[in-house]
Amino acid sequence: MPLNHIRIVLVQPSHGGNIGGCARAMKNMGLTRLVLVAPEDFPGEEASARAAGADDVLAQALLYATLDEAIADCHLVIGASARDRHIAWPRLTPDAAARRMVSATAGQEVAVLFGRERTGLTNEEMELCKALVHIPTNPEYSSLNVAAAVQVLCYEVRMAFLASSEDRPLKTKTAKEDMPATTDQMEGMYEHLYQTMEDIKFFGTSNPDVIMRRLKGLFNRAQTTKREVAPPWIPPGYPPVTGWLRWEKCPGSRQGRRL
Secondary structure, eight states, X not given: OTTTTEEEEEESXXXXXXXXXXXXXXXXXXXXXXXXXXXXXXXXXXXXXXXXXXXXXXXXXXXXXXXXXXXXXXXXXXXXXXXXXXSOOOEEOHHHHHHHHHTOOTXXXXXXXXXXXXXXXXXXXXXXXXXXXXXXXXXXXXXXXXXXXXXXXXXXXXXXXXXXXXXXXXXOOOXXXXXXXXXXHHHHHHHHHHHHHHHTTOSTTSOHHHHHHHHHHHHHHHTOBHHHHSOTTSOTTOOOOSSOOOOOBOTTOSSBOOO
């Protein structure tokens, strides 16, 4: 399917009706991959009733216990934020975010995160994103139901897809090593980087969380590739690894190794 590389991720949704409403909004616009992270009320009758014919989207929805598991294999993660956050992350309009999602190279997995109905995404969850998207609602009444927010972004994705499909240039084949690193690979690198900086006492009296947040923002803006994340001591021509890149100290060495 044309938009099958895009998944809609709902983080800890509390109402089954909202899950069903999101499924309906997705199917209206041609998206089918729904991911639920620790839902409180699913499956259930209310979700099916609100889906209004999008039961197939609900039936194939994937459930995960944690957000890390839900987006581990994603190359591009965009978080939906209802309010301005004091995080130096790239911010996109809905149409710009949609164009970026649709234009993702073949083989790339894309996720759009929607937070809890009352509190949205946490700062820690937003740090897993490459960019944030904000729907410019009326500032005097800016609250959007999560299904309505999903509808807006799915509409923009469909419009971007239709605009690009009429005169879409042939995409050149990209080597796997030059594709964007997945969330799992980036988090592995961050863990290794944190431990190394701690070992050499780089942080000093500074707050490690602040420094790591800034570094994550830097690497996100650079759109880091798998080749750049790979440990530099792996020799050229090393057999391809089927799993994720993992970082672990070798005994008697300050370097890591591929597991």
